[in-house]
Amino acid sequence: MQTTDISAIVTGGASGLGAATAAALAGTGARVVALDLPDACAAGPEVEGVTYVPTDVTSEADVRAAVAEAAGDPARPLRVVVNCAGIGPSARILGRKGTHSIDLYTKVVQVNLVGTFVVMTVAAEAIAATEPDADGQRGVVVNTASIAAYDGQVGQAAYSSSKGGIVGLTLPAARDLAQYGIRVMTIAPGIVETPMLATVSDEFRAGLAAGVPFPQRLARPEEYAQLALAIIDHDYLNGEVIRMDGSLRMAPR
Template sequence: MTPMQIDSTSAIVTGGASGLGAATAAALAAQGASVYALDLAQSIEQAPAVDGVTYVATDVTDEQQVRDAVTEASGDASAPLRIVVNCAGIGPSARILGKKGTHDLSLYRKIIEVNLVGSFTVLTVAAEAIAQTEPDENGQRGVVINTASIAAFDGQVGQAAYSSSKGGIVGLTLPAARDLAQYGIRVCTIAPGIVETPMLATVSEEFRAGLAAGVPFPQRLAKPEEYAKLALAIVDHDYLNGETIRMDGALRMSPR
């Protein structure tokens, strides 16, 4: 089969103003896609201008905002919506029983709402739009790539909420792929290890070096561009479907 075309198509990338999302948006645009980078307004204000990338202020927990963004991204018949990459997420940590009492239930709900429900909302609304496009000669209409984490498998102390949300993404992958198979839409998930993103920018070089030392090989932190490279490989490889791929240098996280 011919790989799915990226040039002259539209793509949605959530969390597209920084980190994994920004790298993926830039990589897709470099391949000729019209990219719609969804992110919070305050994040977009800090984002660099990138040729081929249109920023759309969107809260992924707001269904109407997601629908409006998908409508914008699927409005050009000459560039059908084919690709969705869900990178939006948050990662606060808290112990189930801590010095200040039990885990804040509102924080737990928020992490689930952003990471899991937000990804599901974008997947669902975008799939509806993709399903209405004309398939290519191989019956392919599109691909959705979600972002989990190795915390879905190796959650550390303080990651109960985050690991729950990312474990949900892993569990969603296969049934979503099966649900959407009839429309020629594939669904895969990337589970990154420790990546050099803005969330790590606030920690010391010494702490980052310690994190890198725990990675078997290559003994360094991953780069956002490597996530983007894997996302493009999934788009290109039409037989990858319903799969979660770890991108972690063989790292298995310790309890703390």
């Protein structure tokens, strides 16, 4: 799937993995519509070819409006969706202050899993309406899970549930959308140097890096973007989850 003169959607596109991916796609000649919350969009980096659209990914109405904008240029059909939007609060099922908040659990699953599903579903409808290329392809969706889907730690019940759902969604989504020439892939990153880690100390960050077998450092958002572009380019990758984690396997805590 070539990315020159196409349109692409990147959720969580104003920072972290999403911002790196939006910039990388724009650098290949794609018109990128970056979806994020209003405050994040206002603070997003200025990148030629990237347009920010304030969007709550859990709102079907918001997503439909954003997809309509992304699919509105017939000369640049919507071909690519990369779902990076997500949150990762931590809480134990039973803690000193009582049980895990049901509202918090629901919110994490709603943003991470349901939000991914909403964007993928609405965007797939628009992609399916485009003309296929010479190989019958219309588009590709890249979702974001986490190694927490496999190695969830203490306090990650909600986060791991949501990311495990994305892993489980990958194959049936690829099978559902195959008839329309749309591929579905998932990246499961390890520990990435993103704004989620901005509040921790350098010492704590160094400790996290020391646990990675090799390379013994945190991953970079640009490496996620590099992998996303490789998946988009590789037409035979479909229905699979790729771990990007330096062979890290998380300990219980």
